[in-house]
Amino acid sequence: MNYTVGIDLGSTTTKAVVLGEDGTVLGRGITNSRSNYDVACQVALSEALINTRFSLIAGEFRGIARDPSQATTLIGALERKFRAEQYRSQLRVLDTELRRFLSRLLTRPPAAAAIVDRIVERMHGEIDALYAEGARRKSDFFRDLAGSRYLALAEDEARATGVSFDLLAGLFDKAILDVENSAEAAGHFDQHAAVALAGLPGADPALTTAVARVSALTLEQIGSVGTGYGRQRLPFPEGRIRSEILCHGLGAHAMFPHTRTVLDIGGQDTKAIQVDEQGIVTSFQMNDRCAAGCGRYLGYIADEMSLGLHELGPIAIQSSAPVRINSTCTVFAGAELRERLSLGEKREDILAGLHRAIVLRAMSLLARSGGVKDEFTFTGGVARNQAAVAALVKLVNENYGARTVNISDDSIYTGALGAALFALRSAGSRECRRTA
């Protein structure tokens, strides 16, 4: 089966979107960009292809299921078991790497090996619960999931045994890089799918048939386009590289065809983009060399407050009296933050003010690009942050009046979707040339 893929190699995360030949989104994949761009690209694509196979399995299964009303539940159960197997596979690699780095230490406490044993054993024991039905996971990334458990367990062990926590944490920091830098660590679809199926005894046999059919499918890539800050690192020819601005414009158009203005707040930059009725970019403005007000700003604030990035929005949205933070300069905002804390201001009010400051900077770019037209689509990682969204909606309304503000659950994939659509168009035009 033929597919095209768009890969958005961003500064923080790498996203891949797989399209069928009819332009339907079949799969999405995401991973961290931070350790190795080439591997990030492979992992995101591999994730998107796994996601694609699950879409195809769902399609197949719905057609042959004994009880189609149960199809979604069964597919969900299968996917959770599959993800658990992936996690187990990565945890095995982590275990190996932890021991390798431990053996390299010049001075290692005698208890260290046993501590690593206990931590990894506990983590293995928690996998089923982590992927149980209804379980909430704070991240999609192995680094985050495994890291938070490893460090918590290491803290307990350090307290109980007197072995240095820093030593145990340092081991993880080294070992996790090798897990992230190995595209193989997450294992293979067929193996995990077989184990996942075996974990569903008594399930409709048609599910086995659907998995077998989809596993046997050869997925052939007929086009690819790369975008994002790391696009030059992608293994694509130069002609298959598109700027994020064009990709976000086209991706937003595909998600919301009436979109005329697009705002993308990514990790390192903010783009205000105007598109026409075809999704073609007509003008854009981008932040200058200063990345104030971009996603990294939120990361900095989270570090300052010893919070997780994902915790900022939920806390800020609880504010009833946001403080006015004037600076969009990351460093100055840090100073304002500390001053406000010392004055006894509430954390949620300060955070709400910081989110507003980010959006004020974006408002300036929007104004420079030609204003906010109806409909308006907010894309990029920050679009997942409800406090940023709330501030944006309020300021857009105050400055431009009522506007339809679109935010997709898949907003983080907008650039990759646009890239995949460019790939599909190019593949289509090549096909035309071949048949002409």
Add this chain to the structure above:
Amino acid sequence: MSPAPTAAAPARKDDSQVRQKAMIARHFDRLAAAPETGARTAYTFVPGNLTELLLSFDVLPVLPEINALQSAMRGKTAEYIAIAEKHGHSEDVCTYVKSDIGMMKSGNIGPTGQRLPSPDLLLLSYTGCFTFMKWFELLREEYHCPVAMLHVPYQADGRITDAMRTYVVDQLKQVVIPKLEEVTGRKYDEDRLREHLARSAQAEDDLVWVLQSAKNVPSPIDAYFGAVYYVGPIFSAFRGTTDAVDYYRELREEIAERIRQGKGPVTPEGEVERERFRVVVEGPPNWTSFRQFWKMFADEGAVAVASTYSKVGGVYDLGFRHDPDHPLETLADYCLGCYTNLSLPTRIDLLTRYVSEYRADGFLINSVKSCNSFSAGQLHILREVEARSGRPGGFIESDLVDPRYFSAANIKNRLESYFQMIEQKRPGVAS
């Protein structure tokens, strides 16, 4: 999208380039020798300068702006700016000023490695930039020399009136010429001035021909980066000299030959073999990363077919030529007509006209952080020119000579996006 056009092996220097280099070297030799020869020097500015008048008094012009941009191209401005900041100049002021002050504090070594003489006169022919006045106030405190200020009215209505012209001519007669007479001990010689002005007009004809050669497809020149070299002599110490006349005649012949051969412009990386994008550029170049900046265009096959920066000293393609029959009036018109003295509507008209006449795919603004003369109103210009020309505008931000303001990744990202935007908007392009 087709593969990026390649720039071939670096070309040899053209004869005109060799000639220009020798001219500049001779000029700096004369400046370095001034303390011994007793030659008088005047520091002055590029836009609307009075080179012919200075030459008629045998005064050698020194142009601090040119020194600053040359320092940037030699990688010296980070150091000079740091020195100026140590002396109390803040981060956001014109970086030409800080580079100049830093250079002066470092021994006033010019672009050729020779020491520049102190000025006998600071000649401020103010044209559209208030910072110039503050710059020369600072220099006056350092050099303790006379200052002659020529106030030039702003072209608010987009035209030069008789009253404006008379106002400038009166100042030339009552302030500037007497000051030059005082500094040099010589009498004003109008016949000598006429001779210089006649040579200016001759060189200006050839320069305009060269700049307008970019109307050819492909363009034989780059009218932004390449034009920096072409306008060097006419906007600096050479206008009105036989050197300039000879240089522009030779340059014109070289460009005529390129047209005959159907060749594109020469860049530091070699010739642009395939012209993919024709753009009009507004705003000065970035000097600290000039070559890298140019390469970003050349790598994409983007050729600047017209620019406003190449008119910063005087907008000859609106018809102006120095007129030896009206020597002071023509100097007044030249000062009044330089690009930074034009109103926003005039600049918009000019850019729109360039987009059309030079068959450009779009226009690009390089908004310079520390130059308000150029940058104020540029977003307005962008929207207006887009609306009138129907061609897409692009916007990037950098600085004149402060390397801290050039973010290569950011500018490259914006340029690539802009060129891809042009590509996407071409009729019949699917992807």
